[in-house]
Amino acid sequence: MTSGSAVGGSVRLEFPARPEYLALVRVVVGRVAGHGPPLDPLRINDLCLAVSEACANAIDAYADEGDVGARVDVQLALGRRQITVDVNDRAGGFEIGAVRPSLPEPHPHRERGLGLPLMRTLTDEMVVTPTDGGTSVRLVMRGGAGR
């Protein structure tokens, strides 16, 4: 355990489902991840991007539902060897089978198709789970060698 480590700790952040809050989420994730297991700064940056993408998807999902008062719930857990981030929404969920395995052609007016492949590649583990009335995305980043 390194000095200043908060291994075993957890942080929960709930924010209004609006894009202008994404920058704040990234700052919090970056700072909290700095107290976890030793990670290359580039990998912390990757985690911030992956979490930002997951949150952006949640915001999109709420927008599709027309739910303007909605909130996104982000939970970070610092383990000895890994950081686990859960991004939860209650925006009705989506069909996991509909997620295309390959890179989609970006649509000129809806430029969100590249997010899932990015999350999957940038993290060590990505699990999308339908929940009661929403979606939970788990992103895991393990300490040690980078990818």
Next chain:
Amino acid sequence: MDLGLKVTKRDRSVVVTVSGEVDVATAPRLRSQLVSLVSDGERRIICDLEAVDFLDSTGLGVLVGALKRARTHGGELVMVCTQRRLLKVFEITGLTRVFEFYDTVDEAVAAA
């Protein structure tokens, strides 16, 4: 942090110096800027990403959309980027094969 956009004419190219964070919240401004340059008849747009701190998939989508628009008008959109963390995002999404990349604005201008 917000998004910064500065437009400079350099020879036959126009340079868009992008700074700060490009995400879902700020990407629409980048899109508007690039769309208006194409509409104004600019045929070679250089996107300088050296001062960009963050670029997400929406930002990538905006750049791809602008490239398509530029090509439709007989133009091109090229990138100046040497930052590892940004190049990685282009690589993962296969976009290093789509865009031309230069190390400096001067090189991009000279390549016109």
